[in-house]
Amino acid sequence: MVRSPFFDKNGLKKGAWSPEEDYKLRTYIVRYGHWNWRELPKFAGLQRCGKSCRLRWMNYLRPGVKHGKYSKEEEDLIIKLHNQLGNKWSRIAAELPGRTDNEIKNHWHTHLKKRSKESQRESGLKEKYSIEQSSETSQLNGDLKVESFVPNTPSHAILESFPLSPAPSSSEISHWTSDSNLATLSSTSTSSDWIAAEDSLPSFETFENTSEDFWTQPFVADQDGYKFPMLDEGLISSFLTSYEDSIDLFYKVMQELPGN
DNA sequence: AAATTGCCCAACCGCCACATC
DNA sequence: AGATGTGGCGGTTGGGCAATT
Numbered sequence: 001m002v003r004s005p006f007f008d009k010n011g012l013k014k015g016a017w018s019p020e021e022d023y024k025l026r027t028y029i030v031r032y033g034h035w036n037w038r039e040l041p042k043f044a045g046l047q048r049c050g051k052s053c054r055l056r057w058m059n060y061l062r063p064g065v066k067h068g069k070y071s072k073e074e075e076d077l078i079i080k081l082h083n084q085l086g087n088k089w090s091r092i093a094a095e096l097p098g099r100t101d102n103e104i105k106n107h108w109h110t111h112l113k114k115r116s117k118e119s120q121r122e123s124g125l126k127e128k129y130s131i132e133q134s135s136e137t138s139q140l141n142g143d144l145k146v147e148s149f150v151p152n153t154p155s156h157a158i159l160e161s162f163p164l165s166p167a168p169s170s171s172e173i174s175h176w177t178s179d180s181n182l183a184t185l186s187s188t189s190t191s192s193d194w195i196a197a198e199d200s201l202p203s204f205e206t207f208e209n210t211s212e213d214f215w216t217q218p219f220v221a222d223q224d225g226y227k228f229p230m231l232d233e234g235l236i237s238s239f240l241t242s243y244e245d246s247i248d249l250f251y252k253v254m255q256e257l258p259g260n
Numbered sequence: 261a262a263a264t265t266g267c268c269c270a271a272c273c274g275c276c277a278c279a280t281c
Numbered sequence: 282a283g284a285t286g287t288g289g290c291g292g293t294t295g296g297g298c299a300a301t302t
Contacts, residue, residue, distance in 0.1 A: 003270080003271060003272075003294085003295050003296070004295085004296080014271080014272075015270095015271075015272090015295090016270075016271080017270090017271090036287080037287075037288070038286080038287070038288095050287085050288090051272085051273090051287095051288085051289095052271075052272080054288075054289085055270090055271065055272085056270090056271085058289090059270075059271085060270080087290095087291065087292085088290090088291090089290075089291065090289075090290060090291085101289095101290075101291080102269085102270080102271085102291095103269085103270095105291075105292085106268075106269050106270085107268095107269090109268090109269095110267070110268055110269075111268095
């Protein structure tokens with residue numbers, strides 16, 4: 001489905017990401033943030049260009065990114081927004097929590113473009129029909145109002161269905177309550193080990209907001225060989241604890257919602 | 261069962277806007 | 282004011298996979 005991995009002339013890896021690469025990128029960003037995409041791969045131990053890392057993070061690894069089936073409401077909203085904004089995928093994505101511009105763009109081209117054309121044709125036919133009808137009926141009975149075609153749902157209806165967005169899905173969160181299994185990984189670990197370890201990682205956002213001068217600190221290397229700015233240990237552990245607490249709370253709330 | 265076709269989506273590429281020097 | 286660096290956006294592509302022949 002994706003390009004097979006290969007190395008370009010500059011020695012940079014291209015193509016599909018391995019679980020190990022995902023793990024390295026996610027671990028690095030969760031711990032230290034994306035302070036500079038160009039430099040980040042070097043520090044994270046990745047043979048990728050910064051752009052590739054950014055894309056992988058934004059479209060796949062970032063907490064809260066939803067994958068899988070689109071709801072009818074989401075599809076209607078995409079069509080509506082596309083009618084209003086055109087191919088402004090990032091603007092459209094901003095209205096759909098958890099969906100990325102890339103994913104929406106793909107979904108549009110593979111599913112919705114056809115549907116949109118069909119409904120436009122239908123509405124065109126309806127309009128034509130209604131004009132013909134109304135001119136006929138008005139001639140006979142005077143004016144008659146014809147209901148216009150309204151295929152869309154208001155955007156707030158979608159937004160209200162994601163009260164805590166952007167946030168990880170409940171299935172992701174259930175794996176994020178500790179990062180204890182990270183320490184057990186090594187170069188001999190299997191793909192599923194890397195995937196399981198990845199799923200245990202928390203978001204960086206809270207931490208990022210906590211320390212404004214985070215990236216002005218000098219760099220050191222941690223036990224995994226990652227380089228990162230020097231930080232107060234207490235700050236890191238308080239971030240992890242508070243994040244885990246809020247995740248637990250969120251998970252509890254999700255379980256108590258109707259339908260769960 | 262094998263070959264062909266078309267769909268789907270992750271990832272790449274080029275360009276642009278903005279920030280910084 | 283111009284050069285350079287970086288992030289972000291939108292168009293396009295490669296190739297796995299399921300459906301069809």
